[in-house]
Amino acid sequence: MREIPGTRPADLPDLVRAEDRMSFIYLERCAIHRDANAITATDERGTVHIPAASLGALLLGPGTRVTHQAMMLLADGGSTAVWVGERGVRYYAHGRSLARSARLLEAQANAVSNQSSRLRIAREMYAMRFPGEDTSGLTMQQLRGREGARVRSLYREHAEANGIEWKRRQYDAQDFASGDPINQALSAAHTCLYGIVHAVIVALGCAPGLGFVHTGHVRSFVYDVADLYKADITIPIAFEIAARGSEDIGAETRRAVRDAVHGGSILSRCAKDIRNLLLPSEPEEADYGDVLQLWDGGDRSVVAGTNYDEDVPW
Template identity: 55%
Template structure:
């Protein structure tokens, strides 16, 4: 077996921009995405814009976009996540290559997920991150879901009272972004952007997007788990602020405001920290230190007996 599987020729992990230091997301539509040295270009009827590829956390490609092989090559080399999405970013279709080269978090996540008791412990820890004033110790899953639902409904009512925006109920029709009123459209836009950010961070640091601890049965279950951590703190209040300003174009305005807000609060860095705190207690004792999870690990080993890891690139005979 060779030791080249995990290697990329362009940049070492140390040279790549940390996911926490990148722009959260960039949404493009109705343009052609190409490459110019180490930048990508977006060309439409108004001209060409240059974007340094290494500064992108996740690139959201909306309707009418065309992307070249060279553009995808530089994005892959820089470890940027690429997601193909629907109009206004409200449908997720596919995603590209990620930044990670270490399996530490993926193995810790799988270990916690595979044990029913540990899986519930992580769900409780997620609840504790969302609502730090409450102690979820001993709560069943049904009780966690009930309390979470109550908190979200209370958040809607509180934000409506704060902003003066009328609120009836959450209304979203899949495939029809404009079916709801302005505040519902803003909430949907904020949620989908948060899903994109959570997807970018989770994949960039080596997690499985499918192994959720609250959500289940979907390829993005873990993404939904992480995005929900910040729903009542960031997404919903910002959506009500946007609706209070105007009913016009809530989708684009929400995306721009959310991008600024994410930068202000350092959400990308916080996502990385929260995911590590949730999963690393379940990492194997011989796994690399947590500080190396997304920075310096770039090697492949072979598994032997008794959890022994041996170097790859060697042909092991019967007498080794």
């Protein structure tokens, strides 16, 4: 049989695990290509090499041109390419991941389709934001109320600590520059976090659109998971950057988020949290390799790739 042309995909054990990778790299106004096992970004200043297998998400901003070979390398390495708008504050599309098992996806779909399990996971997500508080008996309305009060308190606390006048969270997704400096910084910081979380979700084989708290959007689960880390990462960074009076809030905020999450185990933390929420009884090192079966009715499955003609009475 003739071999399929092109570079053979890497074997799963040879790839860097999603939680061990760099978080994200944002590129704009450059040509993106491939050199061996590295992604290259070229502009008038020269060429930078980025190891593809150690990259979680590549955020492609305005003015980027990417080659077919570069996308092949990202796909084979299990990295996610995300097309974003100016300063990374709008999401347009993303590439595929290397996920080969539907175990987490099926667990997510089952949980979100049942009201009791959906409420249980939503409560667990809120409990992760309210350390030491019992959320087991709270309704969604009560949980939202507590979260709203918590976020308002966080905003006031960081505003006072950084000497910033805080009014309210207000932004226009169509016009980044229309917001005041702190709202611009919050938007830029949150977008970086969404890119990181989106990369982990897709890499694990989950569905970004099947949320437990958020609903109706293609990134509902991304927003669910990202909300777990805003108080620790993006909100403090945004207020610190806004207090400096930077001329380019978006760029400086992205760099600050990148520096904060680099080596800070956010990818590992995110992957672990998702697994614990969806499959709490499975070991952390569970095998998520190739599995392909046929549904046999009820809870039963049989091996795929087999002719069952003789086993079925006509």
